[in-house]
Amino acid sequence: MTTAISVSGLVKTFGQTRALDGLDLTVRTGEVHGFLGPNGAGKSTTIRVLLGLLRADSGETTLLGGDPWADATSLHRRLAYVPGDVSLWPNLSGGEVIDLLGRLRGGLDQQRRAELLERFDLDPTKKGRTYSKGNRQKVALVAALTSDVELLILDEPTSGLDPLMEAVFQDCIAEERDRGRTVLLSSHILAEVEALCDQVSIIRLGRTVETGTLSQLRHLTRTSITAELAGPPNGIADHAGVHDLKVDGTTVKFDVDTKELDGVLRQLTSVGVRSLTSTPPTLEELFLRHYESELSSESGKHTAAVSK
Amino acid sequence: MTASTVLSAGETGTARREQEGGLVGTGALLRLALRRDRVVATAWILIFVVMAAGSAGAVAELYPTMESRVHGAAGINNTPAMVALYGRVYDPTSLGAVGLVKLVAFGAAFVALVCMFTVVRHTRSEEEAGRLELIGATVVGRYAALTAALLLSVGASLVLGVLTAFGLAGAGLPTSGAFAFGLSWAFVGIAFSAVGAVAAQVTSSARTAMGLGATVLAAAYLLRAIGDSTGSDSETWLSWVSPIGWGQQVRPFAGDQWWVLLYLLVFAVLVSSGAYALVSRRDHGAGLLADKPGPANAAASLRTPFALAFRLQRNGLVGWLSGVCLGGLVLGSMASQVGNMIDSPEARDFIAKLGGQEGLTDAFLSAEMGILAVIVAAYGISAALRLRSEETTGRAEPLLATEVSRLRYALSHVLIALVGTTVLMLGMGVFAGLAHGLAADDLGQVGRVIGAAAVQLPAVWVLTGITVAVFGLAPRAVMAGWVALVVFVLLGQLGPVLKAPEWLMDISPFSHTPKLPGGTVEALPLVVLTLIAAALIVVGLTSFRRRDIAS
Numbered sequence: 091m092t093t094a095i096s097v098s099g100l101v102k103t104f105g106q107t108r109a110l111d112g113l114d115l116t117v118r119t120g121e122v123h124g125f126l127g128p129n130g131a132g133k134s135t136t137i138r139v140l141l142g143l144l145r146a147d148s149g150e151t152t153l154l155g156g157d158p159w160a161d162a163t164s165l166h167r168r169l170a171y172v173p174g175d176v177s178l179w180p181n182l183s184g185g186e187v188i189d190l191l192g193r194l195r196g197g198l199d200q201q202r203r204a205e206l207l208e209r210f211d212l213d214p215t216k217k218g219r220t221y222s223k224g225n226r227q228k229v230a231l232v233a234a235l236t237s238d239v240e241l242l243i244l245d246e247p248t249s250g251l252d253p254l255m256e257a258v259f260q261d262c263i264a265e266e267r268d269r270g271r272t273v274l275l276s277s278h279i280l281a282e283v284e285a286l287c288d289q290v291s292i293i294r295l296g297r298t299v300e301t302g303t304l305s306q307l308r309h310l311t312r313t314s315i316t317a318e319l320a321g322p323p324n325g326i327a328d329h330a331g332v333h334d335l336k337v338d339g340t341t342v343k344f345d346v347d348t349k350e351l352d353g354v355l356r357q358l359t360s361v362g363v364r365s366l367t368s369t370p371p372t373l374e375e376l377f378l379r380h381y382e383s384e385l386s387s388e389s390g391k392h393t394a395a396v397s398k
Numbered sequence: 399m400t401a402s403t404v405l406s407a408g409e410t411g412t413a414r415r416e417q418e419g420g421l422v423g424t425g426a427l428l429r430l431a432l433r434r435d436r437v438v439a440t441a442w443i444l445i446f447v448v449m450a451a452g453s454a455g456a457v458a459e460l461y462p463t464m465e466s467r468v469h470g471a472a473g474i475n476n477t478p479a480m481v482a483l484y485g486r487v488y489d490p491t492s493l494g495a496v497g498l499v500k501l502v503a504f505g506a507a508f509v510a511l512v513c514m515f516t517v518v519r520h521t522r523s524e525e526e527a528g529r530l531e532l533i534g535a536t537v538v539g540r541y542a543a544l545t546a547a548l549l550l551s552v553g554a555s556l557v558l559g560v561l562t563a564f565g566l567a568g569a570g571l572p573t574s575g576a577f578a579f580g581l582s583w584a585f586v587g588i589a590f591s592a593v594g595a596v597a598a599q600v601t602s603s604a605r606t607a608m609g610l611g612a613t614v615l616a617a618a619y620l621l622r623a624i625g626d627s628t629g630s631d632s633e634t635w636l637s638w639v640s641p642i643g644w645g646q647q648v649r650p651f652a653g654d655q656w657w658v659l660l661y662l663l664v665f666a667v668l669v670s671s672g673a674y675a676l677v678s679r680r681d682h683g684a685g686l687l688a689d690k691p692g693p694a695n696a697a698a699s700l701r702t703p704f705a706l707a708f709r710l711q712r713n714g715l716v717g718w719l720s721g722v723c724l725g726g727l728v729l730g731s732m733a734s735q736v737g738n739m740i741d742s743p744e745a746r747d748f749i750a751k752l753g754g755q756e757g758l759t760d761a762f763l764s765a766e767m768g769i770l771a772v773i774v775a776a777y778g779i780s781a782a783l784r785l786r787s788e789e790t791t792g793r794a795e796p797l798l799a800t801e802v803s804r805l806r807y808a809l810s811h812v813l814i815a816l817v818g819t820t821v822l823m824l825g826m827g828v829f830a831g832l833a834h835g836l837a838a839d840d841l842g843q844v845g846r847v848i849g850a851a852a853v854q855l856p857a858v859w860v861l862t863g864i865t866v867a868v869f870g871l872a873p874r875a876v877m878a879g880w881v882a883l884v885v886f887v888l889l890g891q892l893g894p895v896l897k898a899p900e901w902l903m904d905i906s907p908f909s910h911t912p913k914l915p916g917g918t919v920e921a922l923p924l925v926v927l928t929l930i931a932a933a934l935i936v937v938g939l940t941s942f943r944r945r946d947i948a949s
Contacts, residue, residue, distance in 0.1 A: 134949070138947070141795075141798070142798075143798060143799070143946065143947040143949075144946045144947065145946060162803070162804075163801050164801075166798075166799055166800050166801050167800075167801045169799075170799075171796065171799035173795060173796060175792060176792075176796075177791050177793050179793060180526075180605070182692065183691070183692030183693055185692070185693060185694040185695050186692065186693060186695070186696040186700060187696075188696075189696035189700065190696050190700050190706060191797075193696075193700075193701040194701070194703070194797065194800035194801060194802050195800045196801055214694040214695075215691035215693065215694045216691060216692070217689045217691070217692050219526070219603060219689065220602075220689045243799075
């Protein structure tokens with residue numbers, strides 16, 4: 091089996107709200123798949139459908155070869171889940187929660203548990219109500235990572251972790267990938283996605299808008315070019331894929347769709363290039379473009395509301 | 399209470415700014431609290447008012463003549479167990495004093511419980527859930543939440559007191575006594591609002607805060623119980639160190655000692671200023687009592703959903719068990735003396751008609767079993783409601799993402815509710831039976847009383863079933879379980895007094911429970927009730943398997 095998660099045309103409505111509107115998602119076995127989208131895009135809803143907590147209205151969903159709703163319990167033995175907002179029992183210690191969840195999942199490795207507690211610098215004797223948000227998150231992470239499972243479903247697992255712990259988390263996920271485990275990682279932390287993910291799907295308003303490797307996605311965005319030319323910049327303005335062109339004598343500044351880069355550069359060299367600065371697209375720009383286009387197309391607001 | 403307050407305070411020095419700034423936003427928070435509690439608060443106020451007015455309406459029939467009152471009063475005053483449980487009748491000739499003696503302290507204790515719950519709900523529960531932090535970061539003073547909670551609780555107490563007074567006066571009792579009664583309830587409520595305010599500061603968990611408050615209440619009740627019952631013909635000083643005792647010493651319908659209300663008022667002011675002092679000394683989210691560390695590893699037994707449910711509900715069950723066993727002990731020891739209590743033939747007749755069939759003792763035991771069944775049914779509802787609170791807090795989600803099926807998860811708490819109610823009812827029966835058997839010098843009574851407790855169970859389970867069914871079918875309406883209990887109790891208590899039609903009273907499952915000991919047992923109603931409970935649970939569990947889990 092090469093496909094761990096396969097979702098197509100998934101629809102889920104809550105009353106009037108259409109939370110998922112024909113979402114597609116394919117995660118191949120053994121890959122770390124980044125699952126991105128602005129707040130409220132439907133990431134958590136998708137994950138909760140995959141866990142059999144919500145029943146889909148329509149669409150095909152296959153998880154580890156089974157039906158996430160009908161075969162929930164047998165599938166859950168083979169996966170571990172970390173929610174984005176971990177809520178612990180106030181009077182159970184972190185260690186008790188880790189043991190309990192591990193056992194309910196079919197057993198846990200005590201040696202691995204001790205090692206993870208050490209790495210995440212987590213005190214397992216504190217009561218649930220006394221943990222900070224980051225430490226609650228660590229309890230759920232340790233519980234998930236100690237289990238011997240095929241698939242990890244992580245819903246913004248590092249929200250509330252400090253940068254040191256973020257690094258530990260990235261190491262752990264890299265190890266899991268090396269062991270051949272599949273990871274679905276919903277995240278807003280772009281450095282994390284860049285460091286860990288083989289494939290990325292971007293969703294918005296309950297639909298998948300982009301999916302592919304990061305370099306494929308980079309290709310879809312724009313490169314900034316500043317060039318001093320030998321002569322007047324003829325024809326640049328009309329070239330396909332050129333945006334925000336500013337001409338100051340023989341100096342041009344513009345953004346160009348990365349896939350049109352080659353043609354535009356030929357155009358520039360035909361005029362003659364004295365100096366050239368090219369800034370490759372950052373991930374932030376990539377995501378902001380996808381996130382913002384939702385804002386501008388759906389609500390008319392142009393403020394970038396991506397804070398996480 | 400907005401920026402203008404802050405500005406004007408800023409001009410007059412930091413001390414005043416600190417003081418006034420601490421209360422900024424109280425008005426807004428009070429409106430929020432009123433908005434959240436409008437239904438609940440109205441409901442509990444009305445329950446108390448209806449209970450008091452209903453009893454006042456019934457006592458005229460119970461004690462029609464002066465002799466019957468004097469006899470009734472003597473029966474209570476000469477029975478130490480009755481004096482301990484309810485208090486003394488201070489004027490045997492007064493209808494109100496004799497007829498409402500059971501409500502003065504007992505009712506006040508429930509008012510106190512609800513007031514503490516209200517204050518904790520709007521302070522520590524909010525803080526624990528993190529919602530207060532959201533509000534605390536806006537223009538809201540340090541003392542605003544506590545002040546809003548206290549204003550709500552004090553206001554509700556006063557409304558309750560005044561409406562109760564109107565209800566009693568409307569039922570024909572003297573107006574002055576009616577107000578003394580209503581205000582004694584109200585001021586006990588105010589005093590315990592202050593206790594709730596302190597408890598909410600001391601611990602970081604709302605549950606523990608409620609436990610702490612309930613312990614203070616129990617201690618206050620116990621102090622006056624000892625104080626009232628150990629004096630030869632009046633209370634001792636112990637009754638005068640208890641807020642519940644002060645509420646009684648207002649002596650409604652028996653002299654109306656208004657000045658005792660001042661004790662309660664001074665107590666409330668002192669205790670609540672203690673709560674304010676604690677607020678200014680502690681951090682947000684923290685309590686005064688630090689949490690003890692727990693074990694680093696789970697016990698080997700903590701490996702099933704049921705083990706978790708038991709672990710979560712264990713302390714609560716132990717608390718309830720000690721409560722109902724104590725209740726059984728007190729009622730059992732009173733049962734054989736009950737014949738002395740009521741000497742009027744009409745009253746005997748009334749009790750016999752109302753409850754049992756042969757013998758006042760059996761009628762008394764049977765009536766008290768019915769009351770305890772309601773209390774145990776309340777436990778069953780609250781235990782089953784854990785399913786919903788686990789779901790809405792997001793704690794069910796990680797469990798359901800493991801190999802645990804929905805059925806197994808839901809069954810774990812349903813089993814706690816069913817087994818818990820059984821243990822409570824039988825435990826209470828054992829204690830009541832032993833106490834009654836020893837008092838009556840007839841240990842053969844033990845089995846009879848346990849049997850009387852056991853036959854209550856099917857009706858109790860119906861309430862658990864209703865809660866589970868609503869949890870599965872319409873999870874947002876889970877409070878329907880409580881509504882059903884209140885409706886059934888009102889049908890049972892007021893139905894006969896208001897001469898309601900038979901079919902209406904038959905809606906309550908408690909009306910089908912055999913009147914034991916003394917009555918005859920028919921298996922059919924018990925079987926039908928058990929089947930109804932089982933069917934409701936099956937409906938709830940099946941629907942839960944098919945619905946979405948709330949996030």
